[in-house]
Amino acid sequence: MSEKNDVASALVKLSFLVQSVYAEVSEASGLTPQQAQLMCVLCNQNLGMAQLAQTLGIEKSSLTGLVDRVEKLGFVSRKVSENDARSSIVQLTKIGTNVVLKFRGEATAKLNELVACMPKRYRDTFTDIAGRIVTEHEVPAVFNQVS
């Protein structure tokens, strides 16, 4: 008995497929997926380490090294908060902004290719349903808009 019609199986396979695209495009930008995710979060907002860790769903101590490495690449920088001398605000650099925009563009293109084989009507339906699923659950910020 095949399970091609099993929702769970479809979700898992699809998610691994998308993750592989995400990883591939990250690498093409010289980033790990986690670094790309970090930079995507910072597209919209400059955040302190604590907020950033919470947004990414990792410990502050884990974030320290992650930011260190991306900072060493020159894509983000820390600045001391004006309101609170304890707080480090992390922000994209000029180069970092370009890198993440390129990343987002390429990822979007590759993901669109993934569904390009389907009729538009199907794509719209799929997008609608997928959108409903994610809006009804807590989803980590991973692909923020530059708005």
Next chain:
Amino acid sequence: MSEKNDVASALVKLSFLVQSVYAEVSEASGLTPQQAQLMCVLCNQNLGMAQLAQTLGIEKSSLTGLVDRVEKLGFVSRKVSENDARSSIVQLTKIGTNVVLKFRGEATAKLNELVACMPKRYRDTFTDIAGRIVTEHEVPAVFNQVS
């Protein structure tokens, strides 16, 4: 301009949501996601290290440690191939089989919950479309059937 209707964005968010469920259920079984994936692949077939590495998309040298750790947990075992003395065949142990079946059951349940809020008609449509997407692309084996 919101991008709720953007396919790429929906795909990424959905994939991270599914990955978080996969990770959560793995942990509940005392496994890392990679260990769970390894065991899922072995549900259907006993494989040599080279084939297993290829299936998982990692280097043989990376697989050595991964199998070591799962073997230490008692969930898989290596046996020398009868045809080729160089080859180690990896197989699930009795306990390992129970663990992976439990993992699969819980993951399936949690993933079904994810779409439980949607009318059946929508779920079926979504499953159909997602199934088409993955069948038209190379998807790593991550949720094999026990058949």
Next chain:
DNA sequence: TATTGTTATACTCTATAACTATA
């Protein structure tokens, strides 16, 4: 000589616990 698998080494990501500095 080619293939199978392991070892050595290095790096990224992650967590927990302990710490410093500031509020």
Next chain:
DNA sequence: TATAGTTATAGAGTATAACAATA
């Protein structure tokens, strides 16, 4: 005392390069 962030330490996952054993 509580919060922001870092450091120390440990372990998992990964890759590359070099190696041993077998085909």
